[in-house]
Amino acid sequence: MTPKHPSSDLQPTVRDYEARAKAILSADRVAYFFGGAADERTLEANQRAISEIELIPRMLRDLRGGSTRLTLLGQHMPHPILVAPVAYQRLVHPDGEIAMAMGAGAQDTVMVLSAQSSIDAAAVRAASSACTWFQLYWGPSRDANLALVQRMAGLGFSAIVLTVDAPVQGVRDSEARTDFQLPPDIKAVNLANVPVPQFAPLEQSESILFDRIAHIAPKWTDVEWLCRNSPLPVILKGIVHPADALLAVEAGAAAIIASNHGGRILDTVPASIRLLPAIVTAVNGSVPVLMDGGVRRGTDVLKALALGATAVLVGRPAIAGLTVAGPAGISHVLRLLRDELEIAMMLTGCATLKEITPGILYRNE
Ligand SMILES: Cc1cc2nc3c(=O)[nH]c(=O)nc-3n(C[C@H](O)[C@H](O)[C@H](O)COP(=O)(O)O)c2cc1C
Structure with a gap:
C-alpha cells in the first residue's frame, strides 16, 4: 500500500473553508472579503492560471532529510506560506487580528498586519510573535508615515510592507450592490493619529482623483525617502511590471511582493503567477520576490516557487x-x-525548496 501523509485523513480543503465562510457571512461581507474589482476577471484569473500550470515530476530521487525550511530576510522559517495583510478582520471574528496572529503563530509563520487593522498593533504583537511585518499605505505626510513606522519598530515589528498598487480603491461593484459599510465600531485604529489633508473646496475641483487623491499618492521619490529613513527594511507590495521591480530595487526595497491585490484593485491585470517570472528575471536575485494571489493548494505554492518566488502569501x-x-x-x-x-x-522529486525549479513545470512546446 502506498504510504500516506499523516494528515491526509483531514477532509476539509482550503476551498471547503472558503465555501463554509461564505455560507456563514452576510452577503455584504462575502462581497467585501471574497469579491474583487469590477468584473472580477483578475480575481478569477489568479486561481485559474495557477491551476492550469501542469507539473512533470521526476522519480526515484533521494529525498531523505528534505524539508520546507527557508531563510527570509534573515528569519528562519519552517515553511514558505505567510499570511497576507487583510483589513478589518473583526468583521469576521470578534478577536480579529489577534486571532489571526495566534493562528499564524501556531504554524510559525509571518503574519502581515494591515494598516487597516481593526485592533491596535500593540495588542496584536502582544498576542503572538507571528505578527512581525506591518503593512503601510502611504499617508499624506512623510513625517507621519515615518512616525508610524517608528512606532511599529518600537513594538518589535521587523519589516514594513509598503503597498503601492492602491492609490485609490478599485471599482467594487459587488460591495456597492450589497451595500457594504463598515459598522461604526470597526475602524483602522492604528491610523487614528494620521493627519487628514486639507484641500480646496470640492466645487473648485474638476476631478476628485486628480485634484485631491493624486496629491497624496506616493511616488518613487517617496519610496526612496522611506527606504533611506525607515529603521526597518521596506518591502514593496503590489509590483506587477518588471520595470517597476527594477525601480523598487533601485529605491532600496529589501524585497518585492508580486501581487495584484487579489484582484481587488485594477481588474484585468494578469494573474500574479503569470507576472512572477518577468519580475524574477528583472531583479535577478538581488532581492527576494514573494507572490500572492490565488494560492489555494500546496501545488500552487510549489508552482510559485518553481517560477522563482521565495515564498507566498495567502489572503482569503x-x-x-x-x-x-x-x-x-x-x-x-x-x-x-x-x-x-x-x-x-x-x-515531484524535490527534497528542498531550492530543488523546486522550472524543470518540474510541463511545457507543451
Ligand atoms: C478583504 C481583503 C482586504 C485586504 N486588505 C488589504 C490591506 O489592507 N492591505 C494590503 O496590502 N492588501 C490587502 N489585501 C490584499 C491581500 O494582502 C492579498 O494581496 C490578496 O488577498 C492575495 O490574494 P488571495 O486572497 O487570493 O490570497 C486585502 C485582500 C482582501 C481579500
Missing part, C-alpha cells in the same frame, strides 16, 4: 479559516497548505 484562505474556526481555523488552513506542499515536493 486565512480569512476563511478565521471566519470558520478562529485561530484553529487559520492554523489548520496554513497546515493544510504546508502538508500539501510537502506531498507535492515528494511527488
Whole structure:
C-alpha cells in the first residue's frame, strides 16, 4: 500500500473553508472579503492560471532529510506560506487580528498586519510573535508615515510592507450592490493619529482623483525617502511590471511582493503567477520576490516557487479559516497548505525548496 501523509485523513480543503465562510457571512461581507474589482476577471484569473500550470515530476530521487525550511530576510522559517495583510478582520471574528496572529503563530509563520487593522498593533504583537511585518499605505505626510513606522519598530515589528498598487480603491461593484459599510465600531485604529489633508473646496475641483487623491499618492521619490529613513527594511507590495521591480530595487526595497491585490484593485491585470517570472528575471536575485494571489493548494505554492518566488502569501484562505474556526481555523488552513506542499515536493522529486525549479513545470512546446 502506498504510504500516506499523516494528515491526509483531514477532509476539509482550503476551498471547503472558503465555501463554509461564505455560507456563514452576510452577503455584504462575502462581497467585501471574497469579491474583487469590477468584473472580477483578475480575481478569477489568479486561481485559474495557477491551476492550469501542469507539473512533470521526476522519480526515484533521494529525498531523505528534505524539508520546507527557508531563510527570509534573515528569519528562519519552517515553511514558505505567510499570511497576507487583510483589513478589518473583526468583521469576521470578534478577536480579529489577534486571532489571526495566534493562528499564524501556531504554524510559525509571518503574519502581515494591515494598516487597516481593526485592533491596535500593540495588542496584536502582544498576542503572538507571528505578527512581525506591518503593512503601510502611504499617508499624506512623510513625517507621519515615518512616525508610524517608528512606532511599529518600537513594538518589535521587523519589516514594513509598503503597498503601492492602491492609490485609490478599485471599482467594487459587488460591495456597492450589497451595500457594504463598515459598522461604526470597526475602524483602522492604528491610523487614528494620521493627519487628514486639507484641500480646496470640492466645487473648485474638476476631478476628485486628480485634484485631491493624486496629491497624496506616493511616488518613487517617496519610496526612496522611506527606504533611506525607515529603521526597518521596506518591502514593496503590489509590483506587477518588471520595470517597476527594477525601480523598487533601485529605491532600496529589501524585497518585492508580486501581487495584484487579489484582484481587488485594477481588474484585468494578469494573474500574479503569470507576472512572477518577468519580475524574477528583472531583479535577478538581488532581492527576494514573494507572490500572492490565488494560492489555494500546496501545488500552487510549489508552482510559485518553481517560477522563482521565495515564498507566498495567502489572503482569503486565512480569512476563511478565521471566519470558520478562529485561530484553529487559520492554523489548520496554513497546515493544510504546508502538508500539501510537502506531498507535492515528494511527488515531484524535490527534497528542498531550492530543488523546486522550472524543470518540474510541463511545457507543451
Ligand atoms: C478583504 C481583503 C482586504 C485586504 N486588505 C488589504 C490591506 O489592507 N492591505 C494590503 O496590502 N492588501 C490587502 N489585501 C490584499 C491581500 O494582502 C492579498 O494581496 C490578496 O488577498 C492575495 O490574494 P488571495 O486572497 O487570493 O490570497 C486585502 C485582500 C482582501 C481579500
